[in-house]
Amino acid sequence: MEDLSQYPLELPESDKPMVRFQNVTKRYGALTVLDDLNLDIAEGEMVSIIGPSGSGKTTVLRMLMLERIQGGVIYVDGKPLTHMQQRGRLVQASEKYLRQAREPVGMCFQHFNLFPHMTALQNCMEGPVQVLGMSKKNARERSEELLELVGLIDKKDQHPSRLSGGQQQRVAIARALAMRPKVLLLDEVTSALDPEVIGEVTEVIKGLVSAHNLTIMMVTHQMGFAREISDRVCFFFGGKIEEQGAPADLFDNPQRERTQQFLSAVKSAD
Structure with a gap:
């Protein structure tokens, strides 16, 4: 068992970044996917994570929202996320603690994951009402503000099947923001979109960063998108940051x- 007294x-x-990965290791059986990762993300920073398939980049996001780690500690806004205090020392977080600790983190997925039977407005309201216990009136007001922000207030009563891919992605972003996260995780949010609508999602994300002082971590295969929108780019290889x-x-x-080699291969593929 790891000695956690050093953390x-x-x-x-x-010395409080918004997100800190300190000596973080993630394994799936014998396969080490993240190997002693150390990474700080400052408040309000937009960081893109790039790299070949299998390099561990999506796993970085999953550690914040979905999965446990096998080594090290992750902190969010100064507090341990993966561990909790018990008798003056850190121990593995309980499921209850994890649910609470992950509240400041929101995530948008590659394929939107909108509820098909709900309108755009209902998709945005569901989390604040069911998870945060917000009144429907307040949740509606917040959701309408966010749909206005992403340019879709006129589509609030439409179901996902009536929206384009770019519109669905913008609803997904608004839904994540309805939970008022401090950290927003974007997993390949433009990869399912046509090239002409990537620009509209890019502009939405830029506006969100400035309007909400969001800290954003984004995994992407699209180098032009990463170049245009990021404060910093981290290239992952073999479960480590090779260069940033x-x-x-x-x-x-x-x-x-x-x-x-990676950038040359990507350029050739384009």
Whole structure:
């Protein structure tokens, strides 16, 4: 069993990123998918994660929302997410603790995952009412504000089947934001979209960052999207961060051979 005494019970204000992965390891059986990952995401930062299939990039998001880890600690807003305090030390988090600790984190999936029998407005209202215990009146007001923000207030009474892919993705983003997350995770949110509607989703995400001071972690295969929208890009390879930096630096002047090979292969595929 891992010695957790090296990890603080909470991060001090002087050293408190919005998200911290500290020595995080994730395994599936004998396969190590994330290997001793250390990564800080500042409040309000937009970080894109790129890399070949199997490099561990989507697993980074899943550790925050869906799965447990086998080593290290993840902190969100200074508090441990994967562990909880017990008698002055950190122990593996209970399911109840995990549900509460994950409340500041929202996630948008590649294939939207909207409820097909609900309208756009009802999709956005469901979480605040059922999970946060918000009144339907307040949930409706919040949801309408967010649908306005993503440019879809005129579609609020439409079911997902009546919306385009880009519109469905914008509803999914509004639904995630209705839970008032501090951290928004975007998993390949443009990969199922036609190229002409990627721009509209890009503009929506840019607007959300400035309007809500959101911290965003995004996994994407689309390098142009990552370049345009990110403050920082992390290239993953073999469960580790091979290289990271500002988009212009990483895309135009990659320092590591594996990064160069990956970007060259992506450019050739385009």
